[in-house]
Amino acid sequence: MRRCRDVSLLVSRARDERLGLRDRIAMRLHVLMCKHCANFARQLGVLSRLAKTFTGGPSV
Amino acid sequence: MTDRERTARLNADNALDDPGALVALREQMLKWAVLHLGEREAAEDAVQEAFVGALRNRASFTHAAAFRTWVFAILRNKIADVLRARIRQRDREVTGAADPDEEMDVERFDERGTWREAHRPSRWSDPAGMTEDAQFWRVFETCLEHLSGRTARVFMMREFVELDIADICDTLQITRNAVSVTLFRARAQLRECLESRWFKEK
Numbered sequence: 001m002r003r004c005r006d007v008s009l010l011v012s013r014a015r016d017e018r019l020g021l022r023d024r025i026a027m028r029l030h031v032l033m034c035k036h037c038a039n040f041a042r043q044l045g046v047l048s049r050l051a052k053t054f055t056g057g058p059s060v
Numbered sequence: 061m062t063d064r065e066r067t068a069r070l071n072a073d074n075a076l077d078d079p080g081a082l083v084a085l086r087e088q089m090l091k092w093a094v095l096h097l098g099e100r101e102a103a104e105d106a107v108q109e110a111f112v113g114a115l116r117n118r119a120s121f122t123h124a125a126a127f128r129t130w131v132f133a134i135l136r137n138k139i140a141d142v143l144r145a146r147i148r149q150r151d152r153e154v155t156g157a158a159d160p161d162e163e164m165d166v167e168r169f170d171e172r173g174t175w176r177e178a179h180r181p182s183r184w185s186d187p188a189g190m191t192e193d194a195q196f197w198r199v200f201e202t203c204l205e206h207l208s209g210r211t212a213r214v215f216m217m218r219e220f221v222e223l224d225i226a227d228i229c230d231t232l233q234i235t236r237n238a239v240s241v242t243l244f245r246a247r248a249q250l251r252e253c254l255e256s257r258w259f260k261e262k
Contacts, residue, residue: 003173039181051219
């Protein structure tokens with residue numbers, strides 16, 4: 001299993017491009033077992049939504 | 061694709077989609093690999109390689125039990141490879157040059173590559189409700205301003221303007237990898253800032 005440092009980079013990359021099979025499996029296995037990286041993944045989703053809301057104006 | 065192949069693929073996908081079964085299988089494999097290799101890190105790598113190998117050839121097995129047998133067979137080969145490589149390694153002294161990418165983020169991760177305690181992402185409460193709060197948006201802006209100019213620019217191109225990676229590479233004349241790493245750093249910094257200035261304050 002890869003370390004949090006590598007997996008968190010994969011989690012970030014997965015938001016921008018399709019990862020290869022090897023990376024996808026590494027990421028899924030790790031995130032299933034590591035709550036910090038699971039939180040990181042969830043938070044990146046929140047950040048994206050915030051960025052969209054932010055540019056859409058505060059009234060959204 | 062024949063019906064048989066389609067069923068095989070379905071079963072392989074099911075095996076992957078059942079987190080409980082996957083974790084249990086991984087634990088069994090890990091125990092077995094540690095027994096042979098004597099160290100956890102190499103064992104974890106071998107187990108992961110076995111999963112990758114098994115999924116590459118997912119048409120070759122027909123049900124969950126076959127998946128198990130198959131993945132263990134691949135693991136056995138991986139372990140043999142590692143043991144052979146160790147013997148070769150012992151024969152020649154290797155001087156390892158540090159990978160520059162590995163030197164980054166020492167502040168965020170410890171020497172084993174796991175989150176340092178102060179940097180561990182925690183669970184955010186009510187991440188949807190705060191968008192109604194003007195105070196929150198001030199914090200969000202402050203955190204954005206804390207990013208360096210270049211990092212902020214890449215982040216905004218991606219998340220605000222929704223350009224894809226290739227466009228960002230072209231515009232800034234930097235490599236794909238540089239874009240990925242910059243985006244990672246921007247996101248990690250932003251989430252750290254929001255966590256300490258908003259979620260922990262509440």
